[in-house]
Amino acid sequence: MVHNNGTGAARPLSRRFFLTATGIGALTAGLAACGGTSTSGSSPSSPAPTSGGGGGFPLTMEGAEGKTVLTARPQRVVTVGFMRDLDEAVSLGVNPVATTPASNFDSGIPPWVEAKLGGAKIEQLEFEDKLPxxxxxxxxxxxxxxxxxxxxADDFANLTALAPTLSYEKDVAEDTWQTRATRVGKALGKSDEAEKAVKAVTAKIEEAKTKNQAALAGKTFTFSLLNGEGAIATxxxxTDASAQxxxxxxxxxxxxxxKLPQAGPAGRAVVATxxxxxxxxxxxxxxxxxxxxxAKVEGDRLFQNLPAxxxxxxxxxxxxxxxxxxxxSTLSIPYALDKIVPLLVQAAGKA
Known part of the structure; x- marks a missing residue:
């Protein structure tokens, strides 16, 4: 099964740094600690159905930052995580009344979530330095x-004073996507549906592996980006989520x-030109x-001369x-497979 980055790096920045080696930077600006995007029209949460789904209310769930006590099935849900809280709620048919925007996307909503919403709109909570x-x-x-x-870790006390707040189980950088889906499903009274979603995504991964085994099995890869200073970070x-x-x-x-020494964010090394x-x-x-x-990377002579x-x-x-x-997440993984596997197979044919 695919897991999140289990590096055990110091919280809370280890996973947020996936695509930048110096902090939130240009890629993740507007997420947890800084500004938002334009606000979409609001709509009430689509409540979880009252039948099936492993309700089990009243319910108390333990988390790394504290307990979540729910007296009844939630009807008005707000998500304040990076992206995956929204992913898992919508995956289970619960459209939050509002969410913090994912500013990496023009609409503020990841495309895999937009596809599931089918045109429905979710209010986006604009903010700059702190949660609104x-x-x-x-x-x-x-x-x-x-x-x-x-x-x-900083916000839990304030959030839980407003409403029951669901924390990660161990650490935001360590909980697996399966764990997150299961926790969200339980809190929403949709444990059965969450279990089915996890099984379906796992099956999709295995299907992609089996179908493309001849092309991909045993091939080596590297995966890099430019950090905030414009240097290569690989x-x-x-245990990195993408690598897994x-x-x-x-x-x-x-x-x-x-074999390279770690430099900058957890799980990355800076590679000199x-x-x-x-x-x-x-x-x-x-x-x-x-x-x-x-253009900068592909125009570099040393990059152009890589045999691959x-x-x-x-x-x-x-x-x-x-x-x-x-x-x-249970929504993003199928999206990733559909987008990336054909490119990998094509590249592997030239390996």
């Missing part, structure tokens, strides 16, 4: 989902990078936030596709 507690209380929520919040830990998804498809993180050759593998992957970054790049075994990913791997 006044706006949240005005919505009268009966559950706040915060399993994907990187500032929950994944070095097999790729491993479950049969790929293997290159030994050239797993003169050492670009360390990125070479059967398949070279690179994620870009914009066209300027891509020369033979066409190079996969360039847009940021939304990279995020669907980096922050896995």
């Amino acid at each position: 507690f006044e706006k949240i209380v005005a919505l009268t929520p009966d559950l706040i989902l915060a399993t994907d919040s990187y500032t929950l 994944v070095i830990l097999p 998804l790729l491993a479950h498809l049969g790929l293997k993180l290159s030994d050239k990078v797993t 003169e050492n670009t050759d360390l990125l070479d593998a059967d398949i070279v992957m690179f994620s870009f936030r914009n066209a300027e970054e891509r 790049v020369k033979r066409g075994a190079y996969v360039a990913l847009e940021v939304e596709t990279a995020l669907s791997m980096a922050f896995p």
Whole structure:
């Protein structure tokens, strides 16, 4: 099964740094600690059905930041996590009354969530430095989902004073996507549906692996990006969420990078330009936030001379596709598989 990054790095920044080595930076600006996007029209939560789903209310759930006590099935849900609280609620058919915006996306909503919403709108809570507690209380929520919040250690007391708040189980950087889906499902009274969603996504991963085993099995890869200073930062830990998804498809993180010393955020190493050759593998992957970054990397002579790049075994990913791997959920993983697997198979054919 695919797991989140289990690096055990100091909380709360380890996972938020997937696509930037110096903090929130250009990619994740507007998320947990800084500004939001435009507000969409609001709509009430779609409540969980009263039959099936393993209700079990009243309910008390333990979490790393504190308990969540629910006297009845939630009807008005607000999500304040990075992306995955919203993912899992919508996956289970519960549209929150409001959510903090995902500013990596123009609409404020990840495309895999938009597809599931089918045109329905969710109010987005604009904020700059701190969560908009006044706006949240005005919505009268009966559950706040915060399993994907990187500032929950600071915010839990304030949030739980407004409404029961669901924390991550162990750590935002350690809980697996299966754990998050299961916790959210239980809090919403939809445990059965959550279990089915986890099984369905696991089956989809296994199906993709089996179908493409001949092309992908045993192929090595590297996966890199440019950090906030414009330097190359590459994944070095097999426990990274993206690396785990790729491993479950049969790929293997290159030994050239797993031996590098960690620098900057957990699970990454900064590679000096003169050492670009360390990125070479059967398949070279690179994620870009914009066209300027891509032009910079692809225009570099040392990058152009990588054997994998020369033979066409190079996969360039847009940021939304990279995020669907980096922050896995029952909605984002199928999106990632649909977008990435064909590119990997094509590149593997030139390995």
